[in-house]
Amino acid sequence: MSRSMLTVEVTKQFFTKNKPSFALDLSLAVGPGFTVLTGPSGSGKTTLLRLIAGIIAPDRGRIELASKVLFDSANRIDRPIPGRHVGFVFQNYALFPHMTAVQNVSYGIKSGTRSEKRDKASEMLALLHVDHVALRTPSELSGGEQQRVALARALASEPEIALLDEPLSAVDVETRGKLLDEIEAVQQRSGIPFIYVTHNEAEAERLGQQRITLQNGRVVEAKVSK
Amino acid sequence: MIWDALKLSLLVVSVATAIVGVIGLLFSYLLAKTNFRGKEFLDAALTLPLVLPPTVTGYYLIVLLGRRGLIGSFLYDLTGWSVAFTWQGAVIAAVVVSLPLMIKASRASIETVDPQYEMASFTLGKGRIATFLRVTLPLARRGIYAGLVLAFARALGEFGATLMIAGNIPGRTQTMPLAIYEAVASGNERQAQLLALVLTGVSIAAVYFTNRLSHSEVHG
Numbered sequence: 001m002s003r004s005m006l007t008v009e010v011t012k013q014f015f016t017k018n019k020p021s022f023a024l025d026l027s028l029a030v031g032p033g034f035t036v037l038t039g040p041s042g043s044g045k046t047t048l049l050r051l052i053a054g055i056i057a058p059d060r061g062r063i064e065l066a067s068k069v070l071f072d073s074a075n076r077i078d079r080p081i082p083g084r085h086v087g088f089v090f091q092n093y094a095l096f097p098h099m100t101a102v103q104n105v106s107y108g109i110k111s112g113t114r115s116e117k118r119d120k121a122s123e124m125l126a127l128l129h130v131d132h133v134a135l136r137t138p139s140e141l142s143g144g145e146q147q148r149v150a151l152a153r154a155l156a157s158e159p160e161i162a163l164l165d166e167p168l169s170a171v172d173v174e175t176r177g178k179l180l181d182e183i184e185a186v187q188q189r190s191g192i193p194f195i196y197v198t199h200n201e202a203e204a205e206r207l208g209q210q211r212i213t214l215q216n217g218r219v220v221e222a223k224v225s226k
Numbered sequence: 227m228i229w230d231a232l233k234l235s236l237l238v239v240s241v242a243t244a245i246v247g248v249i250g251l252l253f254s255y256l257l258a259k260t261n262f263r264g265k266e267f268l269d270a271a272l273t274l275p276l277v278l279p280p281t282v283t284g285y286y287l288i289v290l291l292g293r294r295g296l297i298g299s300f301l302y303d304l305t306g307w308s309v310a311f312t313w314q315g316a317v318i319a320a321v322v323v324s325l326p327l328m329i330k331a332s333r334a335s336i337e338t339v340d341p342q343y344e345m346a347s348f349t350l351g352k353g354r355i356a357t358f359l360r361v362t363l364p365l366a367r368r369g370i371y372a373g374l375v376l377a378f379a380r381a382l383g384e385f386g387a388t389l390m391i392a393g394n395i396p397g398r399t400q401t402m403p404l405a406i407y408e409a410v411a412s413g414n415e416r417q418a419q420l421l422a423l424v425l426t427g428v429s430i431a432a433v434y435f436t437n438r439l440s441h442s443e444v445h446g
Contacts, residue, residue, distance in 0.1 A: 088349040
């Protein structure tokens, strides 16, 4: 097994109207490179991403990213979201509607003057081939363009891992193949691990050198590249 | 008398609206985005002046801030100054009665901002304050403007609580609504008419702007 970048060992019980509804009991390790996370809807894929990002907290367990502890119930560690350095591409992108594409991307850039940030944001947009929409607001962008801007924004913040929650679900079929190639290329360039959630079998097959499958809140299959 | 009242009203209302804007946003944020013990109580206490007769609100202000009041006596011993019968007293009365209107509008607006945007901001390394200022506030701005306009209009019309804590001293604490009362009481028809017209105009403008702001609520 390759050196793992991320280890997750957590449990969480969810409740609906005070009754236990869904239980998550996950144990997994993710290596560098591209990892596809699949499973039927409701199996806990998005929840896993949110646990890693710190948007929700597990009941018990430990999450470690690049030998940095993000969460550890035994030692009462729960690093707040901004300190986790996790790039998140939300399913509906969550681009800030009151900012242009380039403002969205420069928002997460941590150091530099205003113009340096802007230059770096423009570079990121160019890398994802959306520099021509830099001055448009999200409502003026197509699904594919929004997806690219969202990925550019996540990567511009220099995260240690990128989490992509079904990023192509709102993109038309023709654009998908091209975007998949680009996402793979961007992953290689960035050098950080990507976790890519999809329940599209074709996408999973194509991307999945490393693949983790969830079912009912548990890992049922883990294929990690050598 | 008209110009004195107008000038004083503008001073009192602009200071009050500025204060309401700052503390109203603070309370709106606390009520909309956080959970803490006593939240229900705080919410109720801040809403109370909306339903209390203003004279009752004014009475409580005297009990709290008057020269012999709970806080006021302390302040008076310390500085020899009291807010009673000053324009600052009128500002406090205006703040207390108009704050609930600001909070109602801005809190509702802040609550409708999709938390996903805030989550996105956190994952981009921004803390709570930066996220509030750069994401939540701009997305909730229409409700906030509407709240400010309503608070401004309410502060401008404030009568009862002002009369109780600040009195009705021409040139010092006599705001426009008080001046109207005095003009009518002393049979000065023309002056009452003029003041009433000015206040009506401002109120119509306030309603117009709040309607425009709430109807063009587009961002979510």
